[in-house]
Amino acid sequence: MRIGDVAERAGVSVRALRYYEEQGLLNATRSTSGQRHYPDAAVEWVQLIQQLYAAGLSSARIRDLLPCIQSGVSTPESLTLLAGERARIDDQIKGLIEARDRLDEIIAMTERASSPSSACRTYRVP
Amino acid sequence: MRIGDVAERAGVSVRALRYYEEQGLLNATRSTSGQRHYPDAAVEWVQLIQQLYAAGLSSARIRDLLPCIQSGVSTPESLTLLAGERARIDDQIKGLIEARDRLDEIIAMTERASSPSSACRTYRVP
DNA sequence: CTAAAACCTGACGCTGACGTCAGAGGCAAG
DNA sequence: CTTGCCTCTGACGTCAGCGTCAGGTTTTAG
Numbered sequence: 288m289r290i291g292d293v294a295e296r297a298g299v300s301v302r303a304l305r306y307y308e309e310q311g312l313l314n315a316t317r318s319t320s321g322q323r324h325y326p327d328a329a330v331e332w333v334q335l336i337q338q339l340y341a342a343g344l345s346s347a348r349i350r351d352l353l354p355c356i357q358s359g360v361s362t363p364e365s366l367t368l369l370a371g372e373r374a375r376i377d378d379q380i381k382g383l384i385e386a387r388d389r390l391d392e393i394i395a396m397t398e399r400a401s402s403p404s405s406a407c408r409t410y411r412v413p
Numbered sequence: 414m415r416i417g418d419v420a421e422r423a424g425v426s427v428r429a430l431r432y433y434e435e436q437g438l439l440n441a442t443r444s445t446s447g448q449r450h451y452p453d454a455a456v457e458w459v460q461l462i463q464q465l466y467a468a469g470l471s472s473a474r475i476r477d478l479l480p481c482i483q484s485g486v487s488t489p490e491s492l493t494l495l496a497g498e499r500a501r502i503d504d505q506i507k508g509l510i511e512a513r514d515r516l517d518e519i520i521a522m523t524e525r526a527s528s529p530s531s532a533c534r535t536y537r538v539p
Numbered sequence: 540c541t542a543a544a545a546c547c548t549g550a551c552g553c554t555g556a557c558g559t560c561a562g563a564g565g566c567a568a569g
Numbered sequence: 570c571t572t573g574c575c576t577c578t579g580a581c582g583t584c585a586g587c588g589t590c591a592g593g594t595t596t597t598a599g
Binding site for chain 3 (some may be wrong): 436
């Protein structure tokens with residue numbers, strides 16, 4: 288597969304794929320003229336990268352976890368990294384749930400537009 | 414309270430507070446010499462701002478929601494905004510849960526370091 | 540054969556929530 | 570009064586994940 292196909296199937300830009308390669312997250316074989324060629328599995332792999340990005344992992348962190356994910360074998364360090372990220376994501380989820388509840392409160396409050404129950408009602412910003 | 418106190422109690426930097434003011438999210442009374450003074454409620458308010466930032470809202474979006482939150486009354490537009498952000502946060506939570514499950518798979522896989530079950534095991538990156 | 544479409548390598552631009560530095564003024568304690 | 574900490578404004582710096590443009594080669598469709 289060529290880069291445009293991978294980009295389309297994975298739902299990312301061509302630029303993004305080149306960036307991933309630059310960051311050492313994605314490799315490609317090159318044709319004699321220098322064009323990148325990818326195996327089918329690259330699409331899934333790119334989607335995993337996207338998912339990890341969306342979960343707040345940096346390129347460097349993903350790169351650190353690469354040997355572990357590829358080999359299927361974890362060193363103590365990689366397990367620490369994995370556990371750390373897992374915990375971070377967990378905290379992030381908790382924070383988001385709190386924020387969502389907060390928005391729900393606000394929605395409920397403004398829909399009723401009466402009973403002064405929630406906080407931050409007394410502080411005015413111009 | 415002076416700006417340093419608010420910063421410490423809310424767990425943010427002084428710079429951040431000035432930035433919030435710049436963005437129209439936080440106001441302060443000024444002493445004759447120009448120093449900012451905040452009511453106690455500012456601490457809670459700043460923490461709410463932080464929470465909304467962490468949930469992915471931009472300064473502009475928070476500013477848009479300000480009148481609604483302060484007045485406790487929602488216009489149709491603000492309700493649309495609120496519902497939109499709520500939905501976005503919900504999606505984000507779902508994505509994070511998927512990512513967390515993905516990490517759990519990887520952890521489980523590498524801990525066993527045997528049974529080749531998961532995807533992305535065949536794609537190598539240098 | 541040729542024109543369009545896709546690909547290549549740089550390299551600069553962008554965005555948002557601050558960090559950081561400079562230079563100057565303000566304020567309670569000893 | 571002065572020492573040391575706090576605050577002020579203004580302005581540039583940062584960082585990551587790309588977007589975008591330039592200028593050139595390659596592949597593909599007709």
